[in-house]
Amino acid sequence: xxxxLIENLGYRSLVVLEHLGRIAxxxxxxxxxxxxxxYRIRRLVADVYDAGVLSLPVVCLSGAVVGGTLSLLGxxxxxxxxAEEALGALVGLAxxxxxxxxxxxxxxxxxxxSAIAAEIATMVTTExxxxxxxxxxxxxxxxxxxxxxxxxxxxxxxxxxxxxxxLVGGYGIAVGLLGVDGGSFMSSMExxxxxxxxxxxxxxxxxxxxxxxxxxxxxxxxxxxxxAAGVSAATTGTVVIGSVAILVFDFFLxxxxxx
Numbered sequence: 001x002x003x004x005l006i007e008n009l010g011y012r013s014l015v016v017l018e019h020l021g022r023i024a025x026x027x028x029x030x031x032x033x034x035x036x037x038x039y040r041i042r043r044l045v046a047d048v049y050d051a052g053v054l055s056l057p058v059v060c061l062s063g064a065v066v067g068g069t070l071s072l073l074g075x076x077x078x079x080x081x082x083a084e085e086a087l088g089a090l091v092g093l094a095x096x097x098x099x100x101x102x103x104x105x106x107x108x109x110x111x112x113x114s115a116i117a118a119e120i121a122t123m124v125t126t127e128x129x130x131x132x133x134x135x136x137x138x139x140x141x142x143x144x145x146x147x148x149x150x151x152x153x154x155x156x157x158x159x160x161x162x163x164x165x166x167l168v169g170g171y172g173i174a175v176g177l178l179g180v181d182g183g184s185f186m187s188s189m190e191x192x193x194x195x196x197x198x199x200x201x202x203x204x205x206x207x208x209x210x211x212x213x214x215x216x217x218x219x220x221x222x223x224x225x226x227x228a229a230g231v232s233a234a235t236t237g238t239v240v241i242g243s244v245a246i247l248v249f250d251f252f253l254x255x256x257x258x259x
Contacts, residue, residue: 071174087188125228
């Protein structure tokens with residue numbers, strides 16, 4: 001019994017390592033395609049629109065709601081200690097350091113990442129990628145690389161918008177509803193948020209999550225089975241694996257950045 005458990009553990013570990021190696025090779029192929037002509041500018045613009053512009057409503061609305069919720073919860077906690085003037089620092093640091101890039105990445109993974117995986121998986125099912133190969137066109141260059149680059153480009157921008165709307169929502173709830181002084185709210189935020197540690201760290205997280213989401217979404221779609229179940233598995237796998245990977249990478253980035 002113990003021997004079987006050890007064998008199963010070893011087999012699963014080898015399978016995981018094999019997939020990690022394939023993902024690394026796939027990512028290198030994407031980078032090479034992005035650096036070599038021809039550059040797929042039109043496809044990149046279309047993919048940026050699909051992944052970025054169409055994600056604006058959900059990202060902006062979620063940011064405003066998260067900021068307002070933080071103000072409500074933070075105020076009820078800080079008022080017990082007579083420290084409600086630090087509400088601006090609490091909202092600013094929580095949104096900029098952590099919630100902004102992480103929640104944006106999770107939202108984009110669920111909306112744009114799953115759509116990209118489903119689109120590529122459908123192309124696999126309908127043999128469109130095989131048709132490109134028949135015409136001597138590399139599917140990774142023509143289809144995959146613009147979508148991966150689009151997610152990398154839009155993630156920091158969407159995270160910035162999420163943070164802005166969260167701060168506005170938090171300010172509106174704190175000042176308009178809870179009666180916190182607007183000047184103390186803003187001065188507390190300005191005094192606690194540091195450009196290098198907080199803003200640049202948040203920007204670095206967003207770029208990392210964008211690259212991670214683009215790689216996972218395109219890889220899951222590219223290796224999917226040419227069936228309806230394969231499309232479903234690629235979509236679900238992108239959301240699950242992408243979300244877990246974002247949270248794991250966030251933990252290590254926090255440790256690296258000294259948060």
